[in-house]
Amino acid sequence: MSESRFASAFLLPGALWLLLLFVVPVGFVLALSFGYTDDLGEAFYGTRLDNYERVFDPAFVPVLLRSVGFALATVVLCLLIGYPVAYYIAIFGGRWKNVLIALVVLPFFVNYLIRTYAWIAMLGDDGLVNGVLNSDIRFLNTPWAVIGGLVYGFLVFMILPIFAALDRMDPSLIEAGKDLYGSPWQTFRNVTLPHTIQGVLAGSVLVFLPAVGDFVSASMLGGPEEVMVGNLIQQQFLASDNWPFGAALTSVMMLFLLVWMVLYLRAAAREAREAPA
Amino acid sequence: MSVDVARSPTTTRAEAPGAPSRPPKEFDRPRFLKLFTGVFFLFLFAPIVLVVLFSFNSSRSLQDFEGFSLRWYEQFFESESLRDSLIASIEIALITMLIATVLGTMLAYGLVRARTRWSDSFNVLMLIPLVTPEIVAGVSALLLFTQVGLELSVTTIVLAHITFSISYVTVVVRARLASLSLEVEEASMDLGATRWQTFRLVTLPALWPAVLAAGLLVFALSFDDFVLSFFTTGESPQPLPVRIWTQIRFGVRPTINAIGSFMLVVSVLSIGLALLIPRLFGRRESGLKVLLGREGA
Numbered sequence: 047m048s049e050s051r052f053a054s055a056f057l058l059p060g061a062l063w064l065l066l067l068f069v070v071p072v073g074f075v076l077a078l079s080f081g082y083t084d085d086l087g088e089a090f091y092g093t094r095l096d097n098y099e100r101v102f103d104p105a106f107v108p109v110l111l112r113s114v115g116f117a118l119a120t121v122v123l124c125l126l127i128g129y130p131v132a133y134y135i136a137i138f139g140g141r142w143k144n145v146l147i148a149l150v151v152l153p154f155f156v157n158y159l160i161r162t163y164a165w166i167a168m169l170g171d172d173g174l175v176n177g178v179l180n181s182d183i184r185f186l187n188t189p190w191a192v193i194g195g196l197v198y199g200f201l202v203f204m205i206l207p208i209f210a211a212l213d214r215m216d217p218s219l220i221e222a223g224k225d226l227y228g229s230p231w232q233t234f235r236n237v238t239l240p241h242t243i244q245g246v247l248a249g250s251v252l253v254f255l256p257a258v259g260d261f262v263s264a265s266m267l268g269g270p271e272e273v274m275v276g277n278l279i280q281q282q283f284l285a286s287d288n289w290p291f292g293a294a295l296t297s298v299m300m301l302f303l304l305v306w307m308v309l310y311l312r313a314a315a316r317e318a319r320e321a322p323a
Numbered sequence: 324m325s326v327d328v329a330r331s332p333t334t335t336r337a338e339a340p341g342a343p344s345r346p347p348k349e350f351d352r353p354r355f356l357k358l359f360t361g362v363f364f365l366f367l368f369a370p371i372v373l374v375v376l377f378s379f380n381s382s383r384s385l386q387d388f389e390g391f392s393l394r395w396y397e398q399f400f401e402s403e404s405l406r407d408s409l410i411a412s413i414e415i416a417l418i419t420m421l422i423a424t425v426l427g428t429m430l431a432y433g434l435v436r437a438r439t440r441w442s443d444s445f446n447v448l449m450l451i452p453l454v455t456p457e458i459v460a461g462v463s464a465l466l467l468f469t470q471v472g473l474e475l476s477v478t479t480i481v482l483a484h485i486t487f488s489i490s491y492v493t494v495v496v497r498a499r500l501a502s503l504s505l506e507v508e509e510a511s512m513d514l515g516a517t518r519w520q521t522f523r524l525v526t527l528p529a530l531w532p533a534v535l536a537a538g539l540l541v542f543a544l545s546f547d548d549f550v551l552s553f554f555t556t557g558e559s560p561q562p563l564p565v566r567i568w569t570q571i572r573f574g575v576r577p578t579i580n581a582i583g584s585f586m587l588v589v590s591v592l593s594i595g596l597a598l599l600i601p602r603l604f605g606r607r608e609s610g611l612k613v614l615l616g617r618e619g620a
Contacts, residue, residue: 315447
C-alpha cells in the first residue's frame with residue numbers, strides 16, 4: 047500500500063459523513079423548493095415554480111432586501127470597530143497580545159441567546175439603561191437594535207482575520223512609511239491597509255454570511271418591522287408549516303451567498319497553498 | 324511558530340546593546356486607539372457581567388441589585404425538566420466531541436498526507452460547513468431526518484452537531500499536522516515500522532495537543548449551539564439553549580440569568596482548558612494559535 051493510498055483511506059469516513067449529512071440534505075432542500083403542499087399542509091416534491099414566485103412577491107422582497115441591508119450595515123460596523131481594536135492589539139499589544147485576543151474570543155463562547163438576551167435586559171423599556179437614566183428611550187424593536195445584536199454576535203469573526211493579517215505584517219513597514227514622511231493616514235492607506243486587505247475581506251465575508259441568515263437577533267431585539275429572511279424560514283419550517291416555501295427561501299438565500307462563499311474559499315485555498323507547509 | 328521569526332527584527336532591535344530606545348513618535352502613542360479598545364472591551368463584557376451579577380440577585384428585578392441569593396440557581400437545579408435538559412446538553416456535547424474528533428482528525432491526516440486529484444474537492448467539502456449559515460444546515464438536517472423517517476430526538480441533534488464539528492476539528496488538527504516534518508515519519512518507517520504503527524506511535528502522539536484542544540472546542544460549540552438544536556430537537560428532553568429560547572419568548576426571567584451563567588462557566592472552562600493544553604504538554608506555543616488553526620501559518 048502506498049503512502050498516499052494509506053492516507054486516502056483516512057479521508058473516507060469524514061468525507062462520506064459530510065457528503066451524506068451535509069451535501070445530500072442540501073440537495074433535499076433544493077428539490078423540495080419545487081414542491082407543493084396539500085390541503086392538510088403536508089409537503090410533496092414536485093416541479094413547480096410557485097414557491098419562487100412567492101419569494102419574489104412584493105410582500106417578501108422587502109424582507110430579502112432588509113436582510114442584505116442589515117447584514118451589510120453589520121459588516122461596516124464590525125469593520126469600523128474591529129479594525130482599530132485588532133490594530134491596537136496586534137501592534138501595541140506587546141506581551142499582552144495573546145491575553146487580549148483571548149479576551150476578544152472569550153465572549154464568543156458565551157451562548158449567543160444569552161448574549162442577545164443580555165441586551166434586552168440592558169436596553170429594554172424597563173431595562174438597566176432606562177432605569178439608570180430614569181428615561182424611557184425606546185432602544186428595542188428598532189433596526190439599530192437588530193444590527194447591534196448582529197454586530198455583537200459576529201464581531202469576533204472580523205477581528206480575528208484582521209488581527210492575523212496585522213500580526214503577520216512586519217511592523218518596520220509602518221515605520222518605513224513614516225520615515226518617508228507619510229502622515230499616519232497616508233501610511234495606513236498606502237502601507238498597512240494594502241497589507242491587511244486579505245484579512246479585511248475574509249472578515250467581511252465571515253460576518254456577512256451568518257448575519258444574512260440570522261433570526262435570533264431580529265426576533266429577540268426587533269419588532270414586526272425588522273423581520274429578516276431567517277425569521278421567515280424558521281416560521282415556515284417550525285410554525286406555519288409550509289416547508290416547500292421555506293425551502294425556496296433557503297435556496298434563494300443559499301444561491302445568493304454561494305458567490306461569497308466561493309470567493310472566500312478560493313482565497314483561503316490560495317493562502318493555504320502559499321503558506322509554507 | 325514562524326510568526327515569532329517574523330517578529331524577531333523588532334525584538335532584536337529593542338534588545339540590541341547600546342541601541343537607545345527611540346522615543347515613540349506621535350503615531351506610536353495611540354492614546355485614541357487605547358481608549359477605543361478600552362471602550363470596546365467595556366461594551367463586550369458589560370452585558371455578560373450583568374447577566375452573571377443579576378443571576379445572584381435576591382429579587383426579580385433586572386435594574387436593582389437588592390441582595391445576594393442563590394434562589395435562581397435553586398430554581399434551575401430543582402426543576403426536573405431543566406435538569407433533564409442540562410443532562411441532555413452535556414450528553415450531546417460529549418458524544419459530538421468524541422465522534423467529531425475521531426472523524427475530523429482522520430480527515431485532517433488524509434487531507435495533508437494523501438495526494439489525490441480529489442484533494443481540492445475534499446478540502447472544499449470540509450470547509451463549506453464552516454461558512455454556511457447555520458439556518459441552512461438546520462433546515463437541511465431537519466429535511467434529511469424526516470425524509471429517512473428518523474424521529475427527532477437527542478440522537479438527531481448529535482448527528483447534526485457532528486456534521487459541523489468535523490470541520491472545526493480538521494482545521495485545528497490540519498494546522499498542527501502541516502507543521503510536523505515528514506522526515507520523522509519516514510525515519511520511523513525506515514526503522515521498520517508499518518504505516519499504521521507510524522501513525523499510532525509517531526504521528527498521533529505529536530498531534531495530541533491539537534486533537535484535545537479541538538475536542539474541547541467542539542464540546543463548547545455543541546454545548547452552546549442553538550440554531551441546529553432548534554431545528555433538530557424532539558419534544559423532550561430539549562437541550563438547554565432551546566429551553567432558554569422558549570423561556571425568553573415568555574419575557575425576561577431571572578432563572579435565565581442563572582442558566583446562562585452556568586452555561587458560561589461550562590463553556591469558559593472547556594475553552595480555557597483548550598487554551599492551556601499545549602502548556603500541559605510542556606510546549607511553549609500559544610494555545611490560541613493551536614485553537615485557531617494558525618500554527619505554523
